[in-house]
Amino acid sequence: MSDTRIESYATALVQIAQAEGVLDRIKDDMYRVARAAESSDQLRSVLNDELIPAERRQTIVESLLEGKGHPLSSHLVGLVIGSGRGRDLAAILDIVAARGASESGMNLAEVRSAVALSADQQTRLAAALSKRTGKTVDLKVVVDPSVVGGIVATVGDIVIDGTVRTNLDQLKSRL
């Protein structure tokens, strides 16, 4: 799907959430579903499978949110899937999450770490990223074993990479 169409779908979801006054709440749900869809080929395949009834696929999304998500979140995700745009689900939901953070006066900061971060570490890291970028950040931590060790943080166009994976790749490239 083109970037324009992805933007249009994301804008539509944001406007619905704004109309319902729950954008700040659902942005976290959108982010979680986007990460789940991004990390699982099987999940993407199921969500894109039009032979599976839309209700069934929406149930799967609700199970991803583990009942903690806002009811509108699963409906919005179901809207995207029902429109046959499941292939671009992660991209659309990422934009919604970023717009939600922006509406709150913050910037979405995606942090990938090999291990889970404690609340204290998340607080200090958010403060450090805010200081570094000059923006208030909405920290989203993703545990990603592929980084091997360390952290990579993405705030808008800024990428701060301190992962062992990148250092290993650079070392292999030099070898």
Add this chain to the structure above:
Amino acid sequence: MSLISLFATPDPTQTHSWILPETSEIIYGGISSTIVFALLVKFAFPLAKKALQGRTEKIAKEMSDAAQMRTDADTEAGDIRRAVGDIGNERTRLMAEADVQSEVLLREGRGRITVEVAELEAKAAADLVAAASRIGDELRGEIARLSSTTIDKVVRATLDDKAQQDLVESFINSVGASR
């Protein structure tokens, strides 16, 4: 005395001479001899002379022919000798030409072989360099691959919880410190 009268006479003592003939016999005999001689001179001598002259001319002609044949034989012998000489010269020339050609062929062959040997040596040297380079590259690649695998394993093995936390803290501190 005639022959008839001689045989008719029974007694030889009645002749005037038993050596000389009768006068008439001499006369008739002389005339007959003269006539015979004249006839011989008139008819036989020219024929004999002509026959002798013809034989002489024939012999002369045969001698001339023989001389001509000899001259021809001498000429032919000279031609043959000259031809033999020419054959010798031709043989010498052909041998010299063959020597020159063989020398040229040898020179060209040596030159061509030298060039080919030089090309083969250059190709062999290039192949050696390429093989060495390829082997070096393969070796480097293999070392890099093994090193990468080893480093990956070693790093993952050494990254315990404490190391992970140290990396996280180091990242947080470095991000907070740099502005």
